[in-house]
Amino acid sequence: MAENHEIYDVTIIGGGPIGLFTAFYCGMRELKTKVIEFLPRLGGKVSLFFPEKIIRDIGGIPGIAGKQLIEQLKEQAATFDPDIVLNQRVAGFERLSDGTIVLTGSKGEKHYTRTVILACGMGTLEVNEFDSEDATRYAGKNLHYGVEKLDAFKGKRVVISGGGDTAVDWANELEPIAASVTVVHRREEFGGMESSVTKMKRSAVRVLTPYRLEQLRGDEERIQSVTVCHTVSGQREDLEVDELIINHGFKIDLGPMKEWGLEIEEGRVKADRHMRTNLPGVFVAGDAAFYESKLRLIAGGFTEGPTAVNSAKAYVDPKAENMAMYSTHHKKLVHK
Template sequence: MTEMQKTDVAIIGAGPTGLFAVFECGMLKMNCHVIDALDMIGGQCTAMYPEKPIYDIPAHPSITGGDLINKLEEQAAPFNPVYHLSQQVSKLEKQEDGSFNLETDKGTQINAKAVIVAAGVGAFGPNRPPLDGLTQYEGKSIFYMVRKREDFRDKRIVIAGGGDSAVDWALSLADVAKSVQVVHRRPKFRAAPESVSQMQQLAADGKIELVVPYQLDGLKGDGDQLRAVVVKDFDGNTRDLGADVMLAFYGLSQNLGPIAEWELELDKKHLSVHPTSMATSLAGVYAVGDIVTYENKLKLILCGFSEAAMAARSAHAYAYPDEELHFEYSTSVGVPGE
């Protein structure tokens, strides 16, 4: 039988908010175990846009998703968090003493005095276009995310989609790709207006091609290597777009997974929390980041950081009810090793 590991706080989710929760708990002298279904920390920042700049992180006029995660990992490191990656929490059971037993789908067992759920959009995956033979190209010449822009240097790229990801990567990859063609079913794009204007200017300058209004119709290739993407207009006319790579950006499918079975109050696939304590409907369980909802909630990383600080203090009060906690600034107490 797997040995039960004990900790002060179990944090479900290793995205930016979960990582900052490690730091906030550490500053309150609570140790943490962190569980995430991905094989790496960072959540969507690592999986979806590691090289994409983020502009609204305080004190960083611009920082990539990957660099932000590296900094957060470094910030949490003095508190020695234990990471359990590539596994999902399948069971959460409250014990008579108020603590929680967690079990993952890989058999890892953890007893925690409190729990912070920082699972982002939950278990997520791409919305796939309904094309025959799609799976044989996935991971080889069809992708749903860009981890390294250099991987696409000198490639003929077809980008499918009309949202921010499609537009942003069209702008970014235009500098390194042999060609970029953007396929969308209508001329209007659902992205930041300034970004759309920049993309349209690139098209006017002949640096990329906007293939609109068209939709995906088929794939041609050899083995797992794509040769062309077939598109069709609304009159039924088809075109073959020569391609080495297709990037499909049709958003993410959200699945709370086992979290939905834990008898926590839900509001449209989000956890309802008290906005000043981040408490869920189950005492001792707190939630932060994109997975939570409350009046006037903003889905911003910087708001998640604030929520992590509040959740850590609430978790300390629950885990150590007889210990009086005095508010102190980090400038006064420092961090371990300084």
Template sequence: MSELYDLTIVGGGPAGLYAAFYAGMRDMKVKLIEGKEVLGGFLHHYAEKTIWDVGGIPPLRCEQLIERLSAQARTFDPTILLGRRVDTLERLERGAYRLRTDDGQSHDTRTILVAVGRGITEMTKLDIRGADRYELTNLHYTVQNPESYRGKRVLISGGGNSAVDWANELVGIAREVIVVHRRPEFGAMERSVARMLEMADVRTPYVLRELHGSGDAIRAVTIGHADDEEEGTGIERIDVDAVVVSHGYTRSYGDLLAWGLEIGQHGVRVSDQTATNLPGIFAAGDCATYANKVKLIAGAFTDAVLAVNSAMRHIDAEAPGMAYVSSHNEKFREMNKRLKRPL
């Protein structure tokens, strides 16, 4: 029989990492299982993007936020397992659960927090014949290093937050930024769209029709009006040095679907206290859906706190409703002393 934990967190993104920290504040015995070999979740897709909207933190890159969240999560020494995918769920006696991972190991726990973010995600690839031949050179589905585009003529295809943010980030680095979107409206923050319209060469409603390569790199593209039924009308050929495609992504919850969780169009359905339809199992972050959901990293932190508090009350109905705030919490007394010591 495997060791019994109070809380097992499935997923190592912002919600899972903050939950590991906060559960430590509640003296819970915590295990976190992450399917990839690194912590951070979906943030890795945008490691070089700058985040402005985490309260009290100045603008910083996603990769820096991942580092800080990972360090915070380890404050109370939870057990962290990387590169292991949770496959099956089994109900044990007295309300506990047993999780099994793809390495054949079992993990017993009193409660579970599902924090799998957007699930198993795959970027939507460009649906043009032969596009895949350029993926190792200058056809990209994310912007990992903006400096690699310096002095180049870059075409971005897409109209969501990522496409607009990348356009704004590359303006001033690239020689020229051209944005192609199939609709006149953009699905991004109004301020970001306004800046893009002012700074970039925006073409709507247009779509990519053809890639023109020389060797293993794209040298030009053909775009055309999205509302033209015939692809040969309303076309324009544009010379480019790089193409960035941001057409969204597909997501799947894989083996979670077999657990019996109630899953809707936007994720796992939970109560206002993050409880799923299965007793002792909670959900937080991008994978959880409920009325008035806040789809920000800050919202994931709130979800995590609610979930941990709910898990604690599931284990002990007489437990306090929340952890004592850190500014007056005895758990941090020695840590605070070390912070104040001169170097």
């Protein structure tokens, strides 16, 4: 029975930015909290793929590197000492007769909780690698699927394949320090923020559209040049390269959670305005959530997390206040 195990008020699945801030707010509501993260470290895809990316769309922060944001969120989350479980994927979901939820890890680990908040993004992440045997040979050498340290590209001829928000941001960040930056994108339109795309096109970045990356050439150790192909005319061009960055998106999968009975739409978990899912005691926040007028920004998730926590608090204690006291008045935070 559940009473023979430690039971948490809230278990957050996902230790990215939204999961970390949600854990902090759980402490504000005096909820016993556990965070379970699939990766071996906290930070989610920001820590994994974008540690050097400058994030500029969080209120009150003109600009902050991804890794710095994660460090500050980790410090903030630690304020109320949540339990952290790393390198574990949650697979099973069961509800006991007393209402306790049992989450089972992929290796059989058991976690007992009164409520669950899904802050897992759209599930586990895997980069879309370039489909070539050569890509496997050069990965980790001068073929990159992320930018961990900007200084590693200083004075280098950089080619970026991709046209999403991240590819555009990398181009803008690298342009001032690289010898040259060329962006290759298979469509005329870019998926980045309008202002970022405009900045890139007005800079010294060379933009090749609509082109696709076709072939890598080099020795056993490093890529020396790449061939790109115009998607309409078939015209080819060889580009000399010191560093190649590929940003062709991610494979994202909710995995076993799709079997829990959650209502899914467009690959995300449907939520109401209280961040409640169709399963009692299960809430959602961040990229995992789907609802009308969804704001797909970290700033939006920072609102959804506390909303989910307030709903979880009401589920655990129907007589509780609707929200926590302001942080300026919280006894533990005032003391700090």
